[in-house]
Amino acid sequence: MTTFSRRAFGLAVGGLVAASMFGAATRASATEDLSKVVLRVGDQTGATRAKLEAAGLLKDVPYQIQWSVYPAAVNLHEALKADAADIGSAADSPTVSAIAGGSKIKVVANFSNGGLGSSLIVPAGSSIKSIGDLKGKTISPTTRGSVAHYLVLGVLKKAGLTPSDVKLAFLTPTDASAAFQAGSIDAWGTWGVYLARTVGSLKATELIDGVGINTGNGILSATDSALADPRKVAAIADFADRVERGYQWSRENKNAYIDFYAKFTKQDKDTVESLYPSEAAYQRTPVDDALAASLQNVFETWKEAGVLTGSLNLSEYVYRGLPTD
Structure with a gap:
């Protein structure tokens, strides 16, 4: 497919997308002004919107964004499955789980930090000093x-x-946080704002992060119904570009990012600065065969763990036609 700038909207973008994807019969509808498009964006904890606003990247949006906020990926994917949102970002693990659960979505963009950003934490002063000490302990991996x-x-x-060597306690992020504070779980697998707040407020210790275990892939998914509308495809492409520029802003404006995230998470700047490398490491990666293979590996891992069953070809859920610069 011919690629072109996501910033070139209006008649030209609408026509190109329609012609290449849907044929001349739909070209007329594709050329409508994008100001008539309402893109429904699911946002985990509200962090994406807050950062894009802090970076000044929501000032010139040529379409309307309808935001909805969810506490975790499982809730966001429930919204996508119910067609209550058009797009949303989540790690590859819950994305694959959602697809296996019948969600009619496609992977349209990916951003990776190599596994940073998710950690297994233990309370300050815990007797757990190494991962071998986890045997017999109660761990919350947050949601299944x-x-x-x-x-x-x-x-x-x-x-x-x-x-089977440990007790796994699946909890919502809020319930896991409360359980961690109460001392009713020995370790907690968590991420993002929950990690920042717990390390900052409770001085929790990071036992191990996700590097070498998790891919660090942050998947932007879109519903099949949204991708059937060439005008929304153009809006989705623009939104993905803004997310990419948001990560660029974080890398190029460390102090501004730390100021923003400290205020957003209500934590001190030293805590936020210790977590900054996971944000600064994000880079956009191609939506290609390599990504499909990585997603397939996630699925096979879930099958091995008994979380998922059956067979699935993740290559069929990778949308390769999103316009890129």
């Missing part, structure tokens, strides 16, 4: 099928343990 669940499975395997 989440990136933290994937991390916990990988950590146990790395320690020569199996899930």
Whole structure:
């Protein structure tokens, strides 16, 4: 497919997308002004919107964005499956779980930081000093099928343990946070804002991060119904570009990012700065065969763990036609 700038909207973009994807019969509808498009964006914890606003990247959007906020990826993917949102970002683990669960979505963009950003943490002063000490302990991987669940499975395997060697307590992020504070779980697999707040407020210790276990892939998914509309495809392409520029802003404006994220998470700047490398490492990667193979590996890992069953060809869920610069 011919590629072109995501910033070139209006008649030209609409016509090109329509002609290449849907034929001349739909060209007329594709050429409508993008100001009539409402893109429904699912946002985990509201972090994406907050960062894009801090970076000044929501000032010139040529379409309307309808935001909805969800506490975790599982909730976001429920919204996508119910067609209550058009697009949303989540790690590859819950994305694959959602697809296996029948969600009619496609992977349209990916951003990776190599596995940073998710960690297994223990309380300050915990007797757990190494991953081998996890045997017999109660661990919350947060929600089943989440990136933290994937991390916990990988950590146990790395320690020569199996899930039967520990007690897994699947909890929502909020409930897991409360359980961690109350001392009713010994370790917690978590990410993002929850990680920042717990390390900052409770001085929790990172036992191990996701590097070498998790891919660090942050998948932007879109519903099949949204991708059937060439005008929304153009809007999705623009939104993905803004997300990419948001990561660029973080890399080029460390102090501004730390100021923003400290305020957003209500944590001190020293805590946020310690987590900054996971944000600064994000880069956009191609949506190609390599990504499809990585997603397939996630699926096979879930099957091995008994989380998912059956067969699935993830290559069929990788949308390669999103316009890029």
